[in-house]
Amino acid sequence: MGDLDQNEVEVPRFFVCPISLEMMKDPVTLSTGITYDRDSIENWLFSRKNDVCPVTKQVVVDIELTPNHTLRRLIQSWCTLNASSGVERFPTPRPPISKTQIIKLLKDSKSPHHQIKSLNRLKSIVLESEKNKRLMESVGAADYLSTIISSSMMTSSSQQVFTGAEETALCVLYHLKLSPTGLKSLFGKTGDFVETLTRVIQRADGYESHAYAVMLLKSMFEVAEPMQVTSLNPKFFTELVRILIDQISQKATKATLKLLISVCPWGRNRIKAVEAGVVPVLIEALLESSEKRVSEMITMVLVQVCQSADGRAEVVKHGGGLAVVSRMIFGVSPVASERAVRILHSVTMFSGNTRVLQEMLELGVVEKLLLVLQVDCGRKMKEKAMEILKIHSRVWNKSPCITYNLI
Known part of the structure; x- marks a missing residue:
């Protein structure tokens, strides 16, 4: 607020964010009806991973934040009126991405004419903030993305390549950092998604795709059911061993080792790993x-x-x-x-x-x-x-x- 003299100008109480206790620059209203400054409530919900409204203590079911344009205009007008006292007018914030926009991009990502452009836009959105990750998960982004990846891997031919569109879809899916519920749903969304990611490791050219696939598998098996862990195909272990041999990246190596640690104790997995040649490697x-x-x-x-x-x-x-x-x-x-x-x-x-x-x-x-x-x-x-x-x-x-x- 610049050089505002607190003794001369008193900020109206309803201009103050309940979390930061400072005047709101971008007021948004939560599904519980309480208005907060966007940065403060996004940090509370997405960075600090709270799931309740700070004021009402109610569980937040709908994570979409509604811009309170009326309150923002009132704050901006008040700032203008008190400019002589050192109050700086906050600029109008850039509109955030909405559920409707994300859903349209997801639908376009299945269209051959718009696929690459839509996936690249989704990639920039997911990398922008934790809030965007949760928003994308809430509208079913994992469904769309896993279907795009699986459709390219359906053929058993090892000549089937992993194209740019599928690579971008995998990148977005990995960076979503899905919740445990979202990760569990991947097992049954598009047939055997574990088999799909195994084929990605086998066929992808770029080292990033190998890394994203194995790190996504690691996250999935951290929440998997016993039956899903004990029924792994021997090819799964063959591809993990290949990642260790190729040493594509430190992240991929660590994720592969963590994955082996989590699955080897189950069923015949340790024998499958040995038969895949893991010990000498x-x-x-x-x-x-x-x-x-x-x-x-x-x-x-x-x-x-x-x-x-x-x-x-x-x-x-x-x-x-x-x-x-x-x-x-x-x-x-x-x-x-x-x-x-x-x-x-x-x-x-x-x-x-x-x-x-x-x-x-x-x-x-x-x-x-x-x-x-x-x-x-x-x-x-x-x-x-x-x-x-x-x-x-x-x-x-x-x-x-x-x-x-x-x-």
Whole structure:
């Protein structure tokens, strides 16, 4: 309000926003009948993710905000009348996007003549604000977008390309950041949307489309039902492994690892992942990884796949498997150390043949396990290390590499 002297001019009470307690620049009325300044109520509802009216405490069902043009004009007129007291007149705000406009754009996005233009406009709208994301979700944008993506992937031909229109639709769908309810609905909207996104990963040329597809899958499986997780196609895991191999982006890699962590414990998924070749890829990634969080996620996936005989066999078969897992103990973080001991526990308890036990001696793994017992670390980690040493102490005590009796 510029250099307004509060002692000379008193702002009318109904010009003041109930949230910011400042004069409203762009008054809008909520479905509960209370008027707020647009920035304040949008921040309350969309950035801070509240779902009630700050004044009435009623649940906000309709998130569309209605511009209070009459009040805005009154405020602007009052500012003009009090200009001599240092009151600055607020400019007329740019009209926000409306439900009607979004619905028209969504309908046009299905028309070959208007598709690209409409999708690009939807992309700019969704990237503009949290409010626009929620508004688009409320009018069923996910339905339109998922249908556009699925229609291009319906053919089983691997020659079917993922075009610019579908790429933009996927970009918009990902950036919608759908609510849990919206994510759950994707599973059943257009047949098997998981299969659709799997085909996108397989066929898309741009690395962004791969990343959006896997990150959207990660979000979907965070809210999925058990039946949806246990019925995954082996191709799903093949494409996830390919993303890890291609290393298209750090975001895609992290999303893929999180996705594997969430789905591997269910049904035969860990076996499907192993058959897709995930173990050697993870071990190679662990050898190259320089980021703590990535290393922690990789070790978690290995913990899960090592609960299957095939997974343990792959770790043992890999020339650097036991070595790189052993290197994680006290090498990255307490979390990675604990998970590395869990992996070794699975291997030695169920796949600890003579060759494996000898390799663990030669690599210094046994000494690492002894060190675990001596330093300050988690109780469960110590218990697993102690159990490994107890079970195989007879074998290891015979070795000239061990100069004192194990437990």
